[in-house]
Amino acid sequence: MRLTHWLSALALLILTMSGMQIFNAHAALYASDASDFAHPALAIGGGMDSRGDPKGFVQFGSRRISTTHVLGWGPNGYGEEGPRAFPAWATMPPQQDLANGRRWHIAFAWIFVLCGLTFAPWALRLWPSRADMRALPHALRTHLLPWKVAPSAQQNPLQKLTYFGLVFIVVPIAILSGLALAPAVDSWAHWLPAIFGGRQFARIWHFAAMITIIVFFVGHVVMVALTGLVNNMRSMITGWLVVPQSAAAGGVVRPSAADEPAAKVPALS
DSSP states (O other): OHHHHHHHHHHHHHHHHHHHHHHHHTOEEOSSSSOOTTSOSEEEEEEEOTTSOEEEEEEETTEEEEOTTTSEEEEOSSSSEEEESSOGGGSSSSSOOHHHHHHHHHHHHHHHHHHHHHHHHHHGGGOOOHHHHHHHHHHHHHTTSGGGOOOOSSOOHHHHHHHHHIIIIIHHHHHHHHHHTOHHHHTTOTHHHHHTTSHHHHHHHHHHHHHHHHHHHHHHHHHHHHTTHHHHHHHHHHSEEEEEHHHHHHOOOOTTGGGSOEEEEEOOO
């Protein structure tokens, strides 16, 4: 589990960077079955304004937001700046290269899928029980101040719902919508793009799923840092987590347990 955890983190990083490289080839999303170039739901672009100054923008429907030197216009991978949805430093490879971007994306997509299949049987145990749902409001209130949450030998209801939803809802949507965008798959599975409303809607589903995974990843890293970086990193590497003895015995999260005797228990996640 620890091995697939770190491989998944690496795969997610490469998938994000190569996915942005692929998106750069046509930096627009359309809420329709076919491309409606005049009315994108989301577009990132750039060029020169009337005064000859560079201009980058993100467009939501008819509204444009200036993002010059961040999105739409930025580093192009050749030591210069130019029109480019995502900057060179954020993409894999840095230079505009759709073919190699697809190769990186597909290779690490297989790694991500294999890690998910390894993790999924364990994740089935995270199906929230009725007791978990009753305890959910308390878990939400507790995590409003996450740096005061003591380590626990058990997952709380908020963790269970998040992990279960990610593994069995968000990740499958990302994988299936990605397959729907592959011409080789579409040639024998015509029904797959139709499930998502067509290829352009499949791009929106894929983009939204990846954004959700990235938000989870960022939140996950923040929580790791706020709830004890050294202790959490040790558990991810060695499999052992130091928790207060009361939490080790009953799996109770207690914000005031900092002064209690500690016990070393196997980490569950």
